[in-house]
Amino acid sequence: MIIIDGSTGEGGGQILRTALSLSLVTGQSFRMENIRAGRAKPDLLRQHLTAVHAAAQIGSATVTGAVLGAQSLTFAPSAVVPGDYAFAVGTAGSATLVLQTILPALMTASKPSRLVLEGGTHNPFAPPFDFLQKTYLPLLKRVGVQVTATLERYGFYPAGGGKFTVAIEPATRLASMELIARGTIQRRLARAVYSAIPPSVAARELRVIAEKLGWPNESLQAEPVSQSAGPGNVVLVELESESLTEVFTGFGERGVLAERVAEKVVDEVREYMAANAPVGEHLADQLLLPLALAGGGAFGTVKLTRHTQTNMDIIGKFLPVDFNVQAKDGAYRIMVTHRSLA
Secondary structure: OEEEEOOOOOOOHHHHHHHHHHHHHHOOOEEEEOOOOOOOOOOOOHHHHHHHHHHHHHOOOEEEOOOOOOOOEEEEOOOOOOOEEEEEOOOOOEHHHHHHHHHHHHOOOOOOEEEEEEEEOEOOOOOOHHHHHHHHHHHHHHOOOEEEEEEEEEOEOOOOOEEEEEEEEOOOOOOOEEEOOOOOEEEEEEEEEEEOOOHHHHHHHHHHHHHHHOOOHHHEEEEEOOOEOOOEEEEEEEEEEOOOEEEEEEEOOOOOOHHHHHHHHHHHHHHHHHHOOOEOHHHHHHHHHHHHHHOEEEEEEOOOOHHHHHHHHHHHHHOOEEEEEEEEOOEEEEEEEEHHHO
């Protein structure tokens, strides 16, 4: 049994999610202590518990300690069973992170699966649905997996109540992938999505983006949402290059000026453009697992974050892979190699 200290590295829920994913794929059991010890509110929260229960259900696993507030748990999987599943977080906790926990096992399973997930689709602490749909899932297609996600209802923080469906066509073998050069930017789009708040908020956000990035009106889009459980606002900037589409996100908050929300997104876009690397900092740690399962690959990224470094450590406990990191021209190149093929 693999023993994992959840307080190491970034010390958050990603350690648990990656361990669950790889436990399902490899069939190896693990025990985790000090769950989320690096967070202001440590231990198992609702969204993490939903991920554990989802993994246990599709993997016919035996789990001990999976309760709200738990500091440790043991997870022992059996066979992964593809099929139709529905999982609900029950709060604004991220349903997208629940998907990312069980997706590696289902995308390498023997048959297709269909999922219905409910909870937060757009909150400040997780990848929004748009990132999955436009950035992450198209990259999975390149390694051989066809995953289609459809948003049924927005779930903004703090109300939650969102819903989306996912259809997974698995691959018998994953292909390696390289994302080294970004290439030219072919399309730019800034979207200000809002629900039950004044339209002027979206207009102010888009005005900042237009002024600071020099984008024309045709690259700006205000999107009112009528179906959501509560008010919300998210700014989504999409940059489509020859290599991929990256999505940058800012979330409206009570007491925070709309201009400030947009400025933070602008700063992230500028940093990405200056680095001349295809993979943003949030995508980097999420690409590691599919490349490790494929047996290899490489990508260039703007930053080497603690999330990325921690994910390397956890993946290395389950799979015989090595990660080689090289700093170059203000960016980083990460290479994934399988020891048995080296």
